[in-house]
Amino acid sequence: MPTIINLKNINKTYYNGAPLHVLKGINLEIYKGEFVSIMGASGSGKSTLLNILGILDNYDTGEYYLNDVLIKNLSETRAAYFRNKLIGFVFQSFNLISFKNAMENVALPLYYQKTGRKTRNKIALEYLDKLGLKEWAYHMPNELSGGQKQRVAIARALISKPQIILADEPTGALDSKTSAEVLDVLKKVNETGMTMIIVTHESGIANQTNKIIRLKDGIIENIEDNSEHNFSSLGFQNIK
Amino acid sequence: MISLLHEILNTIRQNKMRTFLTGFAVAWGIFMLIVLLGSGNGLKNGFNSNFGDRLMNVVQVSSWRTSIPYGGFQTGRRINLDDRDIKFTTDEFGNYINFVIGNINLGSKNISYGTEYLSSSMSGVSPNRIIVDGAKIAQGNGRFINELDIREKRKTIVISQRAKEILFKDQPAVGKTVNVSGIIYTVVGVYYMEDRQNVTTSYIPISTAQIIYNRGINLSNLAFTLNENISDKETNDEFMTSYRNRIAQRHQVSPEDDNAIWYWNRFEDYLQMATVSKYINIAVWIIGIFTLLSGIVGVSNIMLITVRERTREFGIRKSIGASPWSILKLVIVESIFITTVFGYIGLVCGVGITEFASQFFEPSSAGRDSFNAFLNPTVDINVAIQATLLLIIAGTVAGFFPALKAVRIKTIEALNNK
Numbered sequence A: 001m002p003t004i005i006n007l008k009n010i011n012k013t014y015y016n017g018a019p020l021h022v023l024k025g026i027n028l029e030i031y032k033g034e035f036v037s038i039m040g041a042s043g044s045g046k047s048t049l050l051n052i053l054g055i056l057d058n059y060d061t062g063e064y065y066l067n068d069v070l071i072k073n074l075s076e077t078r079a080a081y082f083r084n085k086l087i088g089f090v091f092q093s094f095n096l097i098s099f100k101n102a103m104e105n106v107a108l109p110l111y112y113q114k115t116g117r118k119t120r121n122k123i124a125l126e127y128l129d130k131l132g133l134k135e136w137a138y139h140m141p142n143e144l145s146g147g148q149k150q151r152v153a154i155a156r157a158l159i160s161k162p163q164i165i166l167a168d169e170p171t172g173a174l175d176s177k178t179s180a181e182v183l184d185v186l187k188k189v190n191e192t193g194m195t196m197i198i199v200t201h202e203s204g205i206a207n208q209t210n211k212i213i214r215l216k217d218g219i220i221e222n223i224e225d226n227s228e229h230n231f232s233s234l235g236f237q238n239i240k
Numbered sequence B: 001m002i003s004l005l006h007e008i009l010n011t012i013r014q015n016k017m018r019t020f021l022t023g024f025a026v027a028w029g030i031f032m033l034i035v036l037l038g039s040g041n042g043l044k045n046g047f048n049s050n051f052g053d054r055l056m057n058v059v060q061v062s063s064w065r066t067s068i069p070y071g072g073f074q075t076g077r078r079i080n081l082d083d084r085d086i087k088f089t090t091d092e093f094g095n096y097i098n099f100v101i102g103n104i105n106l107g108s109k110n111i112s113y114g115t116e117y118l119s120s121s122m123s124g125v126s127p128n129r130i131i132v133d134g135a136k137i138a139q140g141n142g143r144f145i146n147e148l149d150i151r152e153k154r155k156t157i158v159i160s161q162r163a164k165e166i167l168f169k170d171q172p173a174v175g176k177t178v179n180v181s182g183i184i185y186t187v188v189g190v191y192y193m194e195d196r197q198n199v200t201t202s203y204i205p206i207s208t209a210q211i212i213y214n215r216g217i218n219l220s221n222l223a224f225t226l227n228e229n230i231s232d233k234e235t236n237d238e239f240m241t242s243y244r245n246r247i248a249q250r251h252q253v254s255p256e257d258d259n260a261i262w263y264w265n266r267f268e269d270y271l272q273m274a275t276v277s278k279y280i281n282i283a284v285w286i287i288g289i290f291t292l293l294s295g296i297v298g299v300s301n302i303m304l305i306t307v308r309e310r311t312r313e314f315g316i317r318k319s320i321g322a323s324p325w326s327i328l329k330l331v332i333v334e335s336i337f338i339t340t341v342f343g344y345i346g347l348v349c350g351v352g353i354t355e356f357a358s359q360f361f362e363p364s365s366a367g368r369d370s371f372n373a374f375l376n377p378t379v380d381i382n383v384a385i386q387a388t389l390l391l392i393i394a395g396t397v398a399g400f401f402p403a404l405k406a407v408r409i410k411t412i413e414a415l416n417n418k
Helices: A046-053 A076-086 A102-111 A117-130 A146-159 A176-191 B002-014 B016-049 B083-096 B129-133 B147-151 B161-168 B206-212 B233-251 B266-309 B311-319 B324-360 B381-408 B411-416
Strands: A003-014 A020-031 A035-039 A061-066 A087-090 A164-168 A195-199 A211-216 A219-225 B058-063 B097-113 B116-125 B136-142 B156-160 B177-180 B183-192 B202-205 B221-226 B261-265
Touching: A003 A046, A003 A195, A020 A046, A020 A195, A020 A219, A035 A046, A046 A061, A046 A164, A046 A195, A076 A087, A076 B311, A076 B324, A087 A146, A102 A117, A102 A146, A102 B002, A117 A146, A146 A164, A146 A176, A164 A176, A176 A195, B002 B016, B002 B324, B016 B266, B016 B324, B016 B381, B058 B233, B058 B266, B083 B097, B083 B221, B083 B233, B097 B129, B097 B161, B097 B202, B097 B206, B116 B161, B116 B206, B129 B221, B147 B206, B156 B161, B156 B177, B161 B183, B202 B206, B233 B261, B233 B266, B261 B266, B266 B311, B266 B324, B266 B381, B311 B324, B311 B381, B311 B411, B324 B381
Parallel strands: A035 A195, A035 A211, A087 A164, A164 A195, B116 B202, B156 B183
Antiparallel strands: A003 A020, A003 A061, A211 A219, B058 B221, B058 B261, B097 B116, B097 B177, B097 B221, B136 B183, B156 B202, B177 B183
């Protein structure tokens, strides 16, 4: 299976006051169509890793290939182009634009692909329909529930037909029932062949994914196959 | 571009309060500037209208009886200006003077044509009087008194438009004869004055007046126009002092005797008015510029807050593929759009109110003695457009720098901006 993400010895240091070496040589390969979770305690570097994967942040040394393109020292414009073409984001806090209705929010990535307004709104409606939100298309984000908001965000991530979906704590702001629903949606999206990477600290969420990458103090502690979904909630398999 | 405008209109529709506040600052700035400049212009025009089309640089000299004993003469001696004073003035002060004219006031006379008549003041004048009074003769309405009339002492008369209407109704007047207290004159011209429509003074050649009305070589007054050598208060004062002394010497009266020979210097009045209107102008511009400045500060402030408020939105936009330039464009075009639309509204309101106000300050046509304090309080449209353009540029700059700052924030930090 072809790799979609290839990280070679990625290092990242923050220089806010005392230098903080956050990522200390990350090597990682993710294949097309995988359903992966990245786990780790806070401060383990998992958010930094996701930001680098999403070209929202840059790294100091190493190489990052996304879809066989070296992502390094890109201009903001170029980075924006790749984000638009290759990556769909799902955030913990949804990040919908508050003064646009659901349909307009979903259609926004197509605006930056210079798709005409009528066309992109039509496509946005199709995606909302797929996610069961057709009746809510003309509602503003503040009229939607958390689960609905996240489904709008997922529709927005999908509309540009990206290569990967990056989800940063996608259920972090949701109750457990809605969490399950949202995760179900993500799973279904993955089943269509979409590569899906979820950052989470909830083992229940991680257990739904097929592969768990565990970060600790800026290095990958282990990568385990979880295709059986029998991963213990505490994650201490060796003690079991 | 259309897509961008749609995007901006959407933003504006959803942020009505913000848009309104920005717009209000702009509209108010332009509106106040125009109202202020309009008021200033109104005052200035009011002043200027009091001079009408009359020449500004005229000095009039008249004589009466002495009030100060001088050179062995008692007071109460009658002083007469005459034709020799015209020659004297031209010879002695030619360097400062364009031309000299003599006038004879004949008082009120009855002028009749057929059964129609009116009582009008009459003056014996020289051809240049038309310039001094700012009178005009329309095409086809004949001519003013000319040199030939003077030389041949013709019995010609120039009447006013008003007098013509009374005497001749719709008939042409030029070429007809009128009867002035028993003496027949031929009408050679009909004049009008733009600022004094009811004037009825009639003009006849000065030489004719001197003969018919037994004035010899005497004049009621003489008037001359100053040339460009007299340009300010100092040169004017200097000239007047020396002229006074020479004329007083000639007529053997005290130079201090204002009763014997007196002067009316219109240029002096004009200089005073010009100074006043200059200061009004300066004051209005200073206030106007500060008003505009407060508008600019208002716009800048709101743009600054707006951009700060939208940092997170920009982060979201960037995360789904907006380039920095597209964000910058979004802010700047929105800023230009708002300042243009509201600047235009302010412009229209300001011009509207000044035009409306100018209806209330119609030029007075009551006559020579009426005074306009306020007239035509309108603004040069170019000034108004320039002010609006300035505000648009200010709005753009005001939006540009905060937007640039917002764009430079890393996408991830912008996303985390709460």
